[in-house]
Amino acid sequence: MAALNRKERDRQLRRTDILKAAEHIFALRGYHKATIRDIAKEAQYATGTVYLHFKDKDALYFALLEEKLKTLLSITKEKIEQVKDARNKLEIYVREGLVYFEKNQDFFRIFISEGNELSAEQRLLKSSAGLQMQRYTTDLLKESQAQGVVSKDFDAERIAEVFTAITKTVILKWLQAKDRKSENLVDLSGLILKLFLDGAASK
Amino acid sequence: MAALNRKERDRQLRRTDILKAAEHIFALRGYHKATIRDIAKEAQYATGTVYLHFKDKDALYFALLEEKLKTLLSITKEKIEQVKDARNKLEIYVREGLVYFEKNQDFFRIFISEGNELSAEQRLLKSSAGLQMQRYTTDLLKESQAQGVVSKDFDAERIAEVFTAITKTVILKWLQAKDRKSENLVDLSGLILKLFLDGAASK
């Protein structure tokens, strides 16, 4: 039935509108200070409308996180599958992450700024895409260890988090300095990989 | 005048009581969910009493942060000044940090969990001890570069933040696994330094 399809499509449109507005407002004010009113206003709907699409504020936040992470993961996976060498894979992993983040700075601000909050950490673990991302990173590092690119002395899971932390930190610093310098974020992927693999010591 | 001294001492006692309670409640619930009522109750005072010692909630949070960071910094500085070699200094820096964190897990939870929040980041910058800590770390890395321990290819400030991020991440992971394993946090200082200086690559 065509009518049903259009209805469904309209519904998706509203949902997308709200998600887009939420992304903007969350990024602007952070999770706590962002209000449903503001999000609704930004999306040009009434407050109540938001609740027709999302159970509550948390669900809205989750849905956003979920969507963004899912996209990033699928992009990354696709590109990585095209190469065999683990070092190449790591390079692609970092590069694609940076490209995606640079394109989605709004979302990115939430992820970085509230990502390390413990409650948000627990949220991330509840988020299936978040878990998938974490697992994928760990697997990537296990493969790197198997191929002899990363030392087997380290616990893959721990190393995966350190890898992520280095990346986040470099991004954060870039964000803070963004006004002054006009460096592309993606240009920092070499730095990140070098730091992670070879460390900061003089050679 | 003895009376004045005792009064002043009593005042300090109240202040300390409140700070101690605040540390506990903040750590338990995080900054936002911690209420002044809860803190007052924990310290066995009335709500209003808190305001006789701290201008508002923010000031209370600051005072706590300030006190803890100041102590950590002074301990670290003292120990570090006893050696000359930059690599030794870095080792001591990490080790003392871990020891202090292990002894102050309550405080630590706040610092780690809300430390990366942007608003809290701005708070940290306002906090003079936070700024001092940041500067001290950067200086330490500059010295390490001067002594040829750390590569001069990197920006000292950026490297300082990466260094801190690695440390935080390892601590966070340790905190999460704390129930299962019974590993001392301080035993991970070698791992942190190795990762930071030599990276994760196979050698």
Add this chain to the structure above:
DNA sequence: TTAGTTATTGAACAACTGTTCAATAACTAA
């Protein structure tokens, strides 16, 4: 057109919490 169905609205509700302040208690010094 029209009766019924669905979607949207936004004012009202309720819960929470930072902050104040009048009342009370504790303390001080004469």
Add this chain to the structure above:
DNA sequence: TTAGTTATTGAACAGTTGTTCAATAACTAA
């Protein structure tokens, strides 16, 4: 003891914000 001073209390206030729901608008199908 007592008048004056200071410290403490916790109920009341005010602002905020997540959420609901009765009223209204839009839409659908006959």
